[in-house]
Every structure is written in C-alpha cells, then in structure tokens.
Amino acid sequence: MTRPSDVPLLSVRDLVKHYPVRGKGLLRRTAGDVHAVCGVSFDLYRGETLGLVGESGCGKSTTGRAVLNLQRPTSGQVVFQGEDLGTTSSKDLRRMRQRMQIVFQDPYASLDPRATVSSAIAEPLRIHGTYADGGPERVRELLRTVGLNPEHGNRYPHEFSGGQRQRVGVARALAMRPDLVVLDEPVSALDVSIQAGVVNLLEDLQEELGLAYLFVAHDLSVVRHIAHRVAVMYLGRIVEIGDRDQLFDQPAHPYTQALISSIPVPDPRRERERAKRRILISGDVPSPVTPPSGCRFRTRCPKFAQLTSDEQVACVEQVPELVDRGQGHPSACHYAEVIPVV
Structure with missing residues (x-):
C-alpha cells in the first residue's frame, strides 16, 4: 500500500x-x-x-x-x-x-x-x-x-x-x-x-x-x-510479520504455514487436495507461566521433529530473532523456509 x-x-x-x-x-x-x-x-x-x-x-x-x-x-x-x-x-x-x-x-x-x-x-x-x-x-x-x-x-x-x-x-x-x-x-x-x-x-x-x-x-x-499487513503471534511473541499477500502466499514460519493450511476453501475439490497437504500441529499450547526455552513453538513444531539432534540445539537454547532471513519479510525461526500453501 x-x-x-x-x-x-x-x-x-x-x-x-x-x-x-x-x-x-x-x-x-x-x-x-x-x-x-x-x-x-x-x-x-x-x-x-x-x-x-x-x-x-x-x-x-x-x-x-x-x-x-x-x-x-x-x-x-x-x-x-x-x-x-x-x-x-x-x-x-x-x-x-x-x-x-x-x-x-x-x-x-x-x-x-x-x-x-x-x-x-x-x-x-x-x-x-x-x-x-x-x-x-x-x-x-x-x-x-x-x-x-x-x-x-x-x-x-x-x-x-x-x-x-x-x-x-x-x-x-x-x-x-x-x-x-x-x-x-x-x-x-x-x-x-x-x-x-x-x-x-x-x-x-x-x-x-x-x-x-x-x-x-x-x-x-x-x-x-x-x-494491509499481518503479524502472527504465538505464546506472547510475534513469530512472523509482513505484507498480507506475501505472508499468505509465502509463509516462512512453520506456525504461520500450519494456520494458513487450515483455512477452509468453498471448493470441495480444492479442499480435498488441501487436506492432503495440510500441516498439522500436535500437542497442546504450553503454559504461559513456564514457556519453553529457546523457540516457544518447538514443542509443537513439525519442522523441529525433522531436524537432526545437532540442529535442534539452536531451537532449544536460542530465542530466534524476528528478522528477514532471505524470505522477504521477518520471521522468528532459525530454519525459516518459504512453503507456498495453496
């Protein structure tokens, strides 16, 4: 705008x-x-x-x-x-x-x-x-x-x-x-x-x-x-922020990707196709009294489960900064990666 x-x-x-x-x-x-x-x-x-x-x-x-x-x-x-x-x-x-x-x-x-x-x-x-x-x-x-x-x-x-x-x-x-x-x-x-x-x-x-x-x-x-712009929050922190179309079309944070993939569409055929690629979040939201160390989303993050034990150390010990890691808008994920959610 x-x-x-x-x-x-x-x-x-x-x-x-x-x-x-x-x-x-x-x-x-x-x-x-x-x-x-x-x-x-x-x-x-x-x-x-x-x-x-x-x-x-x-x-x-x-x-x-x-x-x-x-x-x-x-x-x-x-x-x-x-x-x-x-x-x-x-x-x-x-x-x-x-x-x-x-x-x-x-x-x-x-x-x-x-x-x-x-x-x-x-x-x-x-x-x-x-x-x-x-x-x-x-x-x-x-x-x-x-x-x-x-x-x-x-x-x-x-x-x-x-x-x-x-x-x-x-x-x-x-x-x-x-x-x-x-x-x-x-x-x-x-x-x-x-x-x-x-x-x-x-x-x-x-x-x-x-x-x-x-x-x-x-x-x-x-x-x-x-x-015009959208900020995505999880457990008290902004995990991704950017222009509306860019964030919805090219989400970089796993939490944003899961939220967008859950949006229903009125076309039954497209909805069935989306259901096959839906990103699911497991587990419950942690207590805000004792939030997880490092990345607060790691306890439910589907990407975290796919990382090696050495890669997971950063998620456990370091709070990810909300910065642009080459995706065109800031996201708070050590391993941010744009995944188009159709």
Whole structure:
C-alpha cells in the first residue's frame, strides 16, 4: 500500500506484559508470572490496517489493550503521534485518549443495558466536555455514518441485533474523531452473514476518515480481506510479520504455514487436495507461566521433529530473532523456509 507518511502513527518497541500468579493462603505470595506478551514490536501507519492473529491465549487482545494503556505494560515503549505513553502524565493521557479508541469483541457486554444507544454514543463527548457543543447532532450523524437510523437512538441495546450493536460500538469509538482504533475481534461474535457488513463498514470508514486499525482476530479469512499487513503471534511473541499477500502466499514460519493450511476453501475439490497437504500441529499450547526455552513453538513444531539432534540445539537454547532471513519479510525461526500453501 502507499503510505501518506514514512512516520509511524503508532510505534511499539519491546512491549512486555506479565501478570503475577498469586499462591494460596493468607499471604498470597507471588508464585510466578503469566507471560502474556513478551517483547512485541511493530509500527502502524495512518490509513493502514495491521492484523494481529493467532490462537486463543496467544496475547493478541492483551497487546491491543496494553497499546492503549488500558492495561499498563510491564515494560517496553509505546509511542503514539510522537508521544511516549509510558512517560505521559495522566492529564495528557486523558487528552490523547480522544485520538485512540477501542471496539470490543462482545457488543452487548460493552454497552450499558440501562442506557439508550444515543446515551452510549454520547458518553465520550460528555467525558471530554464537548457534548454541549452540538452533541445531539453529532450523535445523529454517527448513527447515520454506521448505517443506523438516528430515530432509533432512544432504543436500548437489547432491542438491536448483534450486528447493529457492534455498529453502535463503532459509532461510540468514532465519537471523538480518533486516528487509531483497536478492533478486538469485532466480528467473531457475529453470524457469518453479518460479519461482511461490519467489515465493509470498517473499510469504508477507514477510506473516508483515514483511520489506522489494529485488527485483533483469529479468523484468517477476515484478516486477509481487511488487513494491509499481518503479524502472527504465538505464546506472547510475534513469530512472523509482513505484507498480507506475501505472508499468505509465502509463509516462512512453520506456525504461520500450519494456520494458513487450515483455512477452509468453498471448493470441495480444492479442499480435498488441501487436506492432503495440510500441516498439522500436535500437542497442546504450553503454559504461559513456564514457556519453553529457546523457540516457544518447538514443542509443537513439525519442522523441529525433522531436524537432526545437532540442529535442534539452536531451537532449544536460542530465542530466534524476528528478522528477514532471505524470505522477504521477518520471521522468528532459525530454519525459516518459504512453503507456498495453496
């Protein structure tokens, strides 16, 4: 894609988020840490969508919330529009929150069932003290923008369908005219027939308003449709990142290859052919409290099982760096190899 600027809107470096595990008993001492996010780095540009994908529990949503400082990072740096969020005062952070918003996975849980839709959308305007300056008209405008009837603003969330409720969530996120929106699995709770409408709405809004999206999802088909670049996460780390078409057509990391090979296709004949070449992952995801040494994917990696014992030493002892090893985009695998997944 053609970027309007070489300066990232959002720059994340070595982001870490650990959660303490408390023991039982009166003192409840810390027994360990859940390694939710471990050294994640990426840039996001204005008007761009970065898809963040991986299995459940890999740290995608935690990354999105840590970027917005909704969950304070354990360490690392998040720079938004040139300002380091880690060193920003509470007053300045409150001001900056107007420029960055989030749409949650469950549209019903993210809306107050006792408040009308108009009240929910107007809430950011009231919090930031701008509702008195044309607030009611701004709410009606937002409802029209997301494809809802402004006359239905006096209804409550339970009177809308799931897709309509998610549109309300999008409208609320747009109330303060943000530059960055974190989309935390925004269509995973919706029927397939409804997903397309919401995804198309997000694309139209991005083109119209120049928004940057951090799109968290586990549905690779949706990500391939909407994202410009894709970052694949496994057990708290990014294992591969690159332009959408290059990553889907020429995946270099064994985990990415397994994920892409599992995407179903609507053609029965092609699906049977794909099933013969499907890359299967064995075993369970290791505990994030005690992740494996070296490469975290090695305990389930089909390539690791084919290596000699001497070659396996690197996987066991060394954490693979996220670098380009000649495949055209960075991947975190000592033995990265492009395997087209048709």
